[in-house]
Amino acid sequence: MLSGSNRNDILSVEVPLGDRSYQIEIGPDQIDTFSQTVLSTMSDLTHVLVIADAAIQEPWANRLIHSLSTSLRDDATPLRVSSISVPSGETSKSISQLSELWQWMLDSSTDRRSVVIAVGGGVVGDLAGFAAASFTRGIRFVQVPTTLLAMVDSSVGGKTGINLPTSKNMIGAFWQPSLVVIDTDVLSTLPERAYLSGLAEVIKYGVIDDAEFFAWLEANASGLVARDDGTVRAAIAESCQSKARVVGEDERETSGRRAILNYGHTFAHAIEATVGYGQLLHGEAVSIGMQMAANMAVDLGICEPTLLPRQTELIQACGLPTTFPEANAEAMLPVMQRDKKVSHGKLRFILPERIGSVRLVGDIDPSSVVKAIESCR
Numbered sequence: 481m482l483s484g485s486n487r488n489d490i491l492s493v494e495v496p497l498g499d500r501s502y503q504i505e506i507g508p509d510q511i512d513t514f515s516q517t518v519l520s521t522m523s524d525l526t527h528v529l530v531i532a533d534a535a536i537q538e539p540w541a542n543r544l545i546h547s548l549s550t551s552l553r554d555d556a557t558p559l560r561v562s563s564i565s566v567p568s569g570e571t572s573k574s575i576s577q578l579s580e581l582w583q584w585m586l587d588s589s590t591d592r593r594s595v596v597i598a599v600g601g602g603v604v605g606d607l608a609g610f611a612a613a614s615f616t617r618g619i620r621f622v623q624v625p626t627t628l629l630a631m632v633d634s635s636v637g638g639k640t641g642i643n644l645p646t647s648k649n650m651i652g653a654f655w656q657p658s659l660v661v662i663d664t665d666v667l668s669t670l671p672e673r674a675y676l677s678g679l680a681e682v683i684k685y686g687v688i689d690d691a692e693f694f695a696w697l698e699a700n701a702s703g704l705v706a707r708d709d710g711t712v713r714a715a716i717a718e719s720c721q722s723k724a725r726v727v728g729e730d731e732r733e734t735s736g737r738r739a740i741l742n743y744g745h746t747f748a749h750a751i752e753a754t755v756g757y758g759q760l761l762h763g764e765a766v767s768i769g770m771q772m773a774a775n776m777a778v779d780l781g782i783c784e785p786t787l788l789p790r791q792t793e794l795i796q797a798c799g800l801p802t803t804f805p806e807a808n809a810e811a812m813l814p815v816m817q818r819d820k821k822v823s824h825g826k827l828r829f830i831l832p833e834r835i836g837s838v839r840l841v842g843d844i845d846p847s848s849v850v851k852a853i854e855s856c857r
């Protein structure tokens with residue numbers, strides 16, 4: 481773990497994807513020197529398109545834009561910088577918002593050498609990433625995540641996209657960023673609820689992939705909730721390492737390995753869609769979804785008995801929900817039928833066997849699904 485490192489250290493994690501490999505730079509004080517980092521990765525850069533969450537335009541996006549517009553390239557010419565802000569919240573992952581971005585990109589004379597810079601949480605990262613993936617069939621993009629959730633999960637791995645009214649992330653593309661810059665200082669303005677939401681995906685890595693990390697989280701939950709600097713950076717680095725490893729093994733979720741990152745998500749996405757996007761934050765829905773999945777695994781007799789109480793205790797210690805009284809199995813089931821893991825019309829779930837190990841389980845009777853949902857009401 482990284483807990484002993486100096487505050488000013490920048491830690492680099494590589495996402496290993498052959499000639500599309502990229503770095504994740506993790507550490508403080510990176511916004512004001514952002515242009516140097518980008519130009520050292522993309523020396524041919526002439527035009528950047530900054531797409532930012534409206535809530536963080538001031539101060540973070542404006543500081544990053546200042547860094548870009550005041551720097552010169554090797555040949556002493558300035559970068560051309562265009563910028564736009566996107567309304568905060570899940571409802572911006574929509575076709576109408578995407579369409580606005582496409583028009584703006586066209587009006588800004590975007591060409592194949594332009595680069596999109598996504599500055600925000602998972603909403604802006606997914607939306608701007610898909611705008612980059614689709615405009616002129618794909619231009620480069622850089623992720624600058626500003627929520628904990630985006631730092632530990634959504635900015636890494638290249639899943640980009642938007643929602644349909646009843647289906648999360650149903651339209652999108654695998655489109656890898658060229659670089660991910662995680663400036664941990666930006667977390668200082670993140671509201672409590674959004675911060676805690678990110679801890680759900682951190683806990684997920686412990687359950688799916690790393691029992692030692694899970695035990696570390698149990699021992700450090702209070703430091704994480706209190707945003708202790710070293711503890712937070714260690715959790716981000718460990719999470720990025722887990723995600724980079726899994727994505728490197730199965731970039732497009734074809735072998736089944738990457739599907740483990742979907743632990744709790746079949747339930748979570750159905751909750752988000754049925755209660756209305758934005759009512760619950762993604763991480764809150766994932767916490768409840770992981771509880772439903774663990775209950776299902778216990779019910780099917782495939783799960784070691786201490787997992788559920790340990791997972792419950794850690795989720796609660798991180799200030800996240802473990803129950804959801806409004807969960808409506810009747811409404812959720814048809815939405816779950818459109819989950820991307822459905823195969824031959826059958827639902828498949830990532831279920832835990834023990835802390836640090838999960839597997840993809842198919843052919844589950846709908847009555848077990850209903851029981852799992854009701855176990856968390």
Ligand SMILES: NC(=O)c1ccc[n+]([C@@H]2O[C@H](COP(=O)([O-])OP(=O)(O)OC[C@H]3O[C@@H](n4cnc5c(N)ncnc54)[C@H](O)[C@@H]3O)[C@@H](O)[C@H]2O)c1
Nearest residue numbers: 535568601602603626627629633634639666669670674762
């Ligand atoms: N692509 C992937 O692999 C992947 C992985 C996980 C989640 N996701 C997606 O990510 C989305 C959730 O992301 P999120 O939790 O970051 O939500 P979000 O992007 O909606 O951000 C949460 C809130 O924090 C605000 N905010 C962002 N940064 C801030 C800062 N530094 N200071 C103050 N306020 C700030 C935003 O305005 C918003 O209100 C969901 O759509 C989910 O489906 C995608």
Ligand SMILES: O=C(O)C(=O)C[C@@H](O)[C@H](O)[C@H](O)COP(=O)(O)O
Nearest residue numbers: 633637639648649738741742745820
């Ligand atoms: O990167 C992945 O793979 C994930 O599944 C990460 C999830 O945390 C994330 O919420 C993702 O957007 C879900 O993707 P989907 O394919 O189930 O829509």
Ligand SMILES: [Zn+2]
Nearest residue numbers: 681745762766
């Ligand atoms: Zn998720």
